[in-house]
Structures are given as C-alpha cells and as structure tokens.
Amino acid sequence: MQLVHQLVDIDTAMKAAKQAQEKGCYLDAAMKLRSLGSLLEQCSGAELQLEIYETLISKKTLLEEHFVYDMKDIWKSSLKWEEAGPEKNVKKVILKVATGNIMQMEQMMQALNYFEHLDFYLRKFGNKVLKYLLEPVITMKSTVEIHEETNLTIIEIESYAASPKPHYTVIFSIIIDVFDFLYSHLNFAIEEDVTLMNRLGEIISEEFCEFFIKNCLSDTIPSHSNDLEAYKVIAKATEDFQDHLVEIGFLGTSNQSILEYARNVDVMFANKICRKLLGRARDIMKKNLHDMMEVGPISPSRHLEIEETMEDIKHFDTLKPEIKLSDNTFQFPKCQISKSAHELLLLVYEVLDEAVQSNDFCSVRLFCTARNIFELYSAVVPTHHKMFLETIPQQVALFHNNCMYLAHRLVTLGHEYSSRFPTVLRSHTSTFIDQVTVLRELGISVFLKFMQGQRKQILDILRDSGLATLGEDPKITPSIEKAVRQCLRQMELLQTVWENVLPANVYCKAVGCLLNALVEELIIRVTTVEDVPATTAVHLVTVFSVVINRAPHLFQEHGEVHRFVKRWQKFRELVLILGASLRDIDDRWADSKGPLAQEFTPEEVKQLIRALFQNTKRRSAVLARIK
Structure with a gap:
C-alpha cells in the first residue's frame, strides 16, 4: 500500500506542476517539480528495482528540461536585442522589453532563479547591456531614445564612432537614463530582499565600474594644479551618480570604487x-x-651664497686662497x-x-x-x-x-x-x-666606444698596408702612402663633423688621441726594422712628411698638435733621423742633452742607426757616443 500511495503522490505532483505552468505560475511549477524530485528520492529498497521507477525518473528529468526550455523561450520573447544596419561611423542598438504580461516575466525569472539558471541568462544579458548600451555612451557621442509601442517599451541608442568623447555630464545623464529604463521595467523581486537589479549588479558592476573609471572619470582628473579647486563640482556630480546607482540597487553600499576614485583626486592627479x-x-x-x-x-643662473656670521668670517680669513679661481670656472x-x-x-x-x-x-x-x-x-x-x-x-x-x-x-x-x-x-x-x-x-x-672603433680602423688600415712587412720587405710600396693618406682623410672627415660640435678642448683631445695612435703606430713599425735601405728611408720621409704637413690643420691652432699629440715631437725626430746623416744625428743627440735624447732612448737611437747606416768606423764612433 505504501508503494501505491507514493505513486499517487508522484502523479499528483506531476499534474500540479503542469497545471501551475499552464496558469503562468512558473515559480509554483518550479517548486512542485523540485518536490517531485524529493518524492522520487524517498523511494528505497525493492521500489528502486521496479521498472516504473526508472520511467518516473526519466519523466521527471524530461519535465524539468521542458520547463527550463519554456522559460528560455519566454526570456527570448520578453527581451529582444536588435542591431540596425550600421551606417558609416554610426551604430544603432535597440532593446525591446515586453510589457504586456509583467507578471509572467517576473514568474519566469523567479523560476529560473529557483532552478539556479538565472545567473547564466543574466550574465549573457548583462554582457550585452555593457557592450551595446553602456560602453558606447561612455566612449562615443550617443543619443538615447525611449518610447512605447503596443505591449513593448523600447530603448534605442545611436552612437557616432568618429565623434569626440562627450562631456562627463552628458555621459552621467545617459547612463542614468539607461539604468532607469532597466530599473523601471526589469526590477523584479527574484527572491526575498533580492531584486533583478541587485543580481545584475553582482554580475557586471565590477566590470562596469572599471570601464567607467578608466574611460570617463580618468578624463575628468585635472592636468594642472590650478584646476583642482574646480574638481569639487565633478566630485559632487560623481557622488550623486554613485548614490543613484545604489538607490536603484545596481551597486551595493560596499562598492565604493567610483567614489573612492573621485575622492582620491590628489593621488589620481x-x-x-x-x-x-x-x-x-x-x-x-x-x-x-x-x-x-x-x-x-x-x-x-645665480650666485650660490653661503650664509656666514661675522665670527665665521674672522675664523676663515686666514684660510682664504691667495690665487682666485678664474671667472670661467x-x-x-x-x-x-x-x-x-x-x-x-x-x-x-x-x-x-x-x-x-x-x-x-x-x-x-x-x-x-x-x-x-x-x-x-x-x-x-x-x-x-x-x-x-x-x-x-x-x-x-x-x-x-x-x-x-x-x-x-x-x-x-x-x-x-x-x-x-x-x-x-x-x-x-x-x-x-x-x-x-x-x-x-x-x-x-658612448663616445669612447666610438673612439675605440675609429682607432681600430686607423690601425687596421696601417697594418693592412706594406708597413706591416717593412722589416721583411724593405721596399716601400704605394700602398703605404695610400694607407697613410686614407687615415688622414678619415680624421679630416671627423674634423668636419666634430670641430664645430664638440667643445674645443674635447675636440682637440679626441683628434689628438686618434692622431697619436697613427704616429705611434708609424714610429713602432719603423723603429723595429733591422735594415732600412737609403731609398726606403727617402720614401718614408716623403710619406711621413704628408702627415707632418696635414696633421696640424686638424687643429684650429696649428701649434696645438704638440700639446694634444703625445708622440708628435718623437715622430718629427724620427722623420729627421730618416733623412739625416750620422753627424746630424750625433749633433741632435748632443751627449744626451739634445732634442733627440728627449724623445728616444739610447737603445732606440742605436737601433735606428744600425738599420739606416752601414757598419763603418764612423758609425761605430757615433754608436759609442750614444749612451
């Protein structure tokens, strides 16, 4: 008998659920379907083995699926989105809300909420509200039109993509119009103390506030401190805007992100x-x-003054330097x-x-x-x-x-x-x-890195010429003169672009450094050769004279070549040695007191004499005096 009573109760619950749905009492139907599930769960033991039990389970599942599907159809017929054919730079979106049977829509939403399906549909709806209603009015010039037709209330938003962003007051006004439209026609109670606007706010308010702050409020932050006082008007308008969204239930009282942004104007500024x-x-x-x-x-821009007492002045009078700094310091x-x-x-x-x-x-x-x-x-x-x-x-x-x-x-x-x-x-x-x-x-x-590159280029040019093999092949080749002229031409190009750009002292040091690298390389190559024939010496003098004649012109004052090229005088002495006789060399050495002795060591001079002159008694005598 117990089984019979259970089957009767189940059948009664099924019929009651269908009748409630047919009458439009969707929440009552949902609750009866849920109670039907409870009745089936109470079956136990031998009852579970009956074929009818499985049939009832299947029928109950099918009833729930059909019910939810019917609710979905009502949702679609109640809330319709349309996007008008977009013209150039103009976008039009329409939301139509069915107002012929408000009770049916409320019951549908309560039933979906009872079955925990409402959030799914509300999220999809909320995303469209953001994308089609709210975001365009924040980022583009937009117009809003609200009107009624038979059993319909319609909101139309037309946005102009090529237009400048509207003033914040216009944005505030249009957003309030949109929310007031939703509040007036969709603010149903879906459960105790919870409205549809509350639930919609829970789903999209965080995303809305973030977009609103980034694309509207951020533009109202002043760009100059003089405008901070005027921002109080904007802060008050923002506070009123926040209060309105709280009043209609979209924002909770705990969501203060918009207000906090406006109130932290100093930080945001x-x-x-x-x-x-x-x-x-x-x-x-x-x-x-x-x-x-x-x-x-x-x-x-002004004198840097030190505040001193008379006692300080007396105390430091004895320490004042006798030589004053230059005015150019x-x-x-x-x-x-x-x-x-x-x-x-x-x-x-x-x-x-x-x-x-x-x-x-x-x-x-x-x-x-x-x-x-x-x-x-x-x-x-x-x-x-x-x-x-x-x-x-x-x-x-x-x-x-x-x-x-x-x-x-x-x-x-x-x-x-x-x-x-x-x-x-x-x-x-x-x-x-x-x-x-x-x-x-x-x-x-950065400058030194470039200088190192230039120095490397100069040395590579010289080493790739015949100068590198002068000791092995004493014959002077045209490539040596070509290489020397190429190095000088490279420095003259640097002179063209640097002389009027760099400070005079820096320019002279830079060019002097590169020129010194050139003459130092020439000196090393010649002084390390063991045998220099007379004809080769003459040719070297000719080539090196090109350097002596052109190098001073790299400086504004030709005499500065002596100051900024460390090996310049040594190079000149080398050229003199290459073209001099033994007697001339002996005179310039002058018992270690002559100009030659100031630039070359005794060993270097002896090496040059042995390379340039044949082994004679006179050469031996001169070598003996070089010490």
Missing part, C-alpha cells in the same frame, strides 16, 4: 600628470639627435647640443615649477618624476638611437654633449628650487647631484 609628463619626455627623447643648437658658455663650454636635450630640460623645469605650486603629496610625486625623466633618458636614448650612435660621428658627439649639458645643469638644479619647494621636500635632500655622474659616464662611455 599626481598619477595622471606624472604619466603624461613621462610620456612627453619619452617622445622628446625619440626625436632626431642631429637637430641641434648652440649653447655656452653657461654658468649657474664651472662654466659649460661653447658647443652644439640636440634641441631635444634642451627641450627635455625645459620640461623638467616645468615639472619642478608645478611641484612648487602643488600640495605635499603631489610635489613629492612630481619631484620624483623629474628625477625619473633623467633615469629614463639614460635608458631610452642609447637604445632608441643605438644604430646612429654606433655609426654616425656627429650624433655620437651630440649625445656626448647632451649628457654633459644635462649633467652640468643637474649640479645646481636642486639648489635653484630648494628654497621654493614645499616643506616636505625641503626637509629632505632634494637634489639631482647623484645623477650627474651617471649621465657623464654614459656620455663618455
């Missing part, structure tokens, strides 16, 4: 302006280095720099001027940004202009000058602003002095 400034700095650094301008001499020399380097420095001054006028938090961030600009310079410029800095001498020289120029200005930059900074910066060591060495070393390393 600092973040925005610092990102913007670093972006401008990066763009400046990528500009062509060869677009140049002249600077110098540059001295500190600490001046930056006249040279060419890239316009981008000067533009970058002006940007840093702009940053520090902004820091002076800002509150404590912003001033610290801006000061750090100013420092970061120079750190960024050390990373970006050598990388972005790498190919040019390895191959083009003018750009190498300009980069060297840029680094030195910026480093020179950094020495006093912190001091120039120290008295004007807010207290929070004055209480710390607000300086750029630690970055001076970094920039100088960077400029020097």
Whole structure:
C-alpha cells in the first residue's frame, strides 16, 4: 500500500506542476517539480528495482528540461536585442522589453532563479547591456531614445564612432537614463530582499565600474594644479551618480570604487600628470639627435651664497686662497647640443615649477618624476638611437654633449628650487647631484666606444698596408702612402663633423688621441726594422712628411698638435733621423742633452742607426757616443 500511495503522490505532483505552468505560475511549477524530485528520492529498497521507477525518473528529468526550455523561450520573447544596419561611423542598438504580461516575466525569472539558471541568462544579458548600451555612451557621442509601442517599451541608442568623447555630464545623464529604463521595467523581486537589479549588479558592476573609471572619470582628473579647486563640482556630480546607482540597487553600499576614485583626486592627479609628463619626455627623447643648437658658455643662473656670521668670517680669513679661481670656472663650454636635450630640460623645469605650486603629496610625486625623466633618458636614448650612435660621428658627439649639458645643469638644479619647494621636500635632500655622474659616464662611455672603433680602423688600415712587412720587405710600396693618406682623410672627415660640435678642448683631445695612435703606430713599425735601405728611408720621409704637413690643420691652432699629440715631437725626430746623416744625428743627440735624447732612448737611437747606416768606423764612433 505504501508503494501505491507514493505513486499517487508522484502523479499528483506531476499534474500540479503542469497545471501551475499552464496558469503562468512558473515559480509554483518550479517548486512542485523540485518536490517531485524529493518524492522520487524517498523511494528505497525493492521500489528502486521496479521498472516504473526508472520511467518516473526519466519523466521527471524530461519535465524539468521542458520547463527550463519554456522559460528560455519566454526570456527570448520578453527581451529582444536588435542591431540596425550600421551606417558609416554610426551604430544603432535597440532593446525591446515586453510589457504586456509583467507578471509572467517576473514568474519566469523567479523560476529560473529557483532552478539556479538565472545567473547564466543574466550574465549573457548583462554582457550585452555593457557592450551595446553602456560602453558606447561612455566612449562615443550617443543619443538615447525611449518610447512605447503596443505591449513593448523600447530603448534605442545611436552612437557616432568618429565623434569626440562627450562631456562627463552628458555621459552621467545617459547612463542614468539607461539604468532607469532597466530599473523601471526589469526590477523584479527574484527572491526575498533580492531584486533583478541587485543580481545584475553582482554580475557586471565590477566590470562596469572599471570601464567607467578608466574611460570617463580618468578624463575628468585635472592636468594642472590650478584646476583642482574646480574638481569639487565633478566630485559632487560623481557622488550623486554613485548614490543613484545604489538607490536603484545596481551597486551595493560596499562598492565604493567610483567614489573612492573621485575622492582620491590628489593621488589620481599626481598619477595622471606624472604619466603624461613621462610620456612627453619619452617622445622628446625619440626625436632626431642631429637637430641641434648652440649653447655656452653657461654658468649657474645665480650666485650660490653661503650664509656666514661675522665670527665665521674672522675664523676663515686666514684660510682664504691667495690665487682666485678664474671667472670661467664651472662654466659649460661653447658647443652644439640636440634641441631635444634642451627641450627635455625645459620640461623638467616645468615639472619642478608645478611641484612648487602643488600640495605635499603631489610635489613629492612630481619631484620624483623629474628625477625619473633623467633615469629614463639614460635608458631610452642609447637604445632608441643605438644604430646612429654606433655609426654616425656627429650624433655620437651630440649625445656626448647632451649628457654633459644635462649633467652640468643637474649640479645646481636642486639648489635653484630648494628654497621654493614645499616643506616636505625641503626637509629632505632634494637634489639631482647623484645623477650627474651617471649621465657623464654614459656620455663618455658612448663616445669612447666610438673612439675605440675609429682607432681600430686607423690601425687596421696601417697594418693592412706594406708597413706591416717593412722589416721583411724593405721596399716601400704605394700602398703605404695610400694607407697613410686614407687615415688622414678619415680624421679630416671627423674634423668636419666634430670641430664645430664638440667643445674645443674635447675636440682637440679626441683628434689628438686618434692622431697619436697613427704616429705611434708609424714610429713602432719603423723603429723595429733591422735594415732600412737609403731609398726606403727617402720614401718614408716623403710619406711621413704628408702627415707632418696635414696633421696640424686638424687643429684650429696649428701649434696645438704638440700639446694634444703625445708622440708628435718623437715622430718629427724620427722623420729627421730618416733623412739625416750620422753627424746630424750625433749633433741632435748632443751627449744626451739634445732634442733627440728627449724623445728616444739610447737603445732606440742605436737601433735606428744600425738599420739606416752601414757598419763603418764612423758609425761605430757615433754608436759609442750614444749612451
């Protein structure tokens, strides 16, 4: 009898569920289907072995599937999306909400929620709300039209892709219109104290807030400290916007992300302006280095004064140096720099001027940004202009000058602003002095690397000529003269691009270094040869005379060749030896007191005499006096 009663109860539950669905009481139908499942679960023992049990299980499953499918059909007929054929740069989206049977829609949603299927459909719906209704009105100029037809309420949104982003007040207004539409027509109670808007907010509010902050609120953050006061109006509008979304149930009271963003305007302002400034700095650094301008001499913009008491002055009077420093001390020399380097420095001054006028938090961030600009310079410029800095001498020289120029200005930059900074910066060591060495070393390393490459080229040219085998084949070949002229021509090309770019002293040292490498290589090759025939010596004198005649012209003052080319006088003495007689050599040695003795060691002179002259009594006598 118990089995019969169970079967009757199950049959009754099935019929009740069908009747409830037919009447449109979908939540009641869902609950009866769920109770049907409970009745089947109560069966045990021999009952489970009956064929009818499996049939009832299958029928119950089928009833639930059909029920959910019917709910899905009602959902689709109640909420219809349409996308009008897009014109050029215009997109139109329509959402139609069936209003003929509100009770049916509410029951359908409650039933889906009871079966835990609502979140699936609501997520799909919420994603469309974001994609088609909310995101377009935030990023594009849009119009919203809401109207009613028979048993329908329609919202149409038309967006114009090519238009500028609308003002924040327009965005706020349209978003509120969209949410009010959803609230008016879809805010059903799906369970106790939970509405559809609550559940929709749980699903998409985080994504909406993130998109809204990134694409709307971030644009309202001021770009200048003078506009911070006016931001109070925006903050109030944002607060009202947040309150409205909380009121309709889309946002929970715990979701304060929009308000927190608006209230942290100081932090957001600092973040925005610092990102913007670093972006401008990066763009400046990528500009062509060869677009140049002249600077110098540059001295500190104002005298650096030390506050002294009368007692201090009396105490240090005895320590004052008798020789005063030149007026040119600490001046930056006249040279060419890239316009981008000067533009970058002006940007840093702009940053520090902004820091002076800002509150404590912003001033610290801006000061750090100013420092970061120079750190960024050390990373970006050598990388972005790498190919040019390895191959083009003018750009190498300009980069060297840029680094030195910026480093020179950094020495006093912190001091120039120290008295004007807010207290929070004055209480710390607000300086750029630690970055001076970094920039100088960077400029020097790039320039020296290029110099090493040029020196290697010069030495390779000489070693590939006949000069390298002079000891094995004493015959002078045309390739030696060609190689020497090629080396000189290479340095004359460097003179063309460097002379008016580098500071005079740096230019002279650089060219002097390369020229010294050239003459030193010539000296070594000749002084190590064991036998130099007279004709070869004459030819060497001719070739080396080309160097003596052309090399001084690499310097603005021809006499500077003696100052900047360490082996220049030794090279001249070598040329004299190659064309001199034994008597002339003896006279220039002058018992270790002559000019020859100042440049060559006794062994080197003896080696040259043995290579140039045959073994005679006179040669022996001269060799004996060389000591």
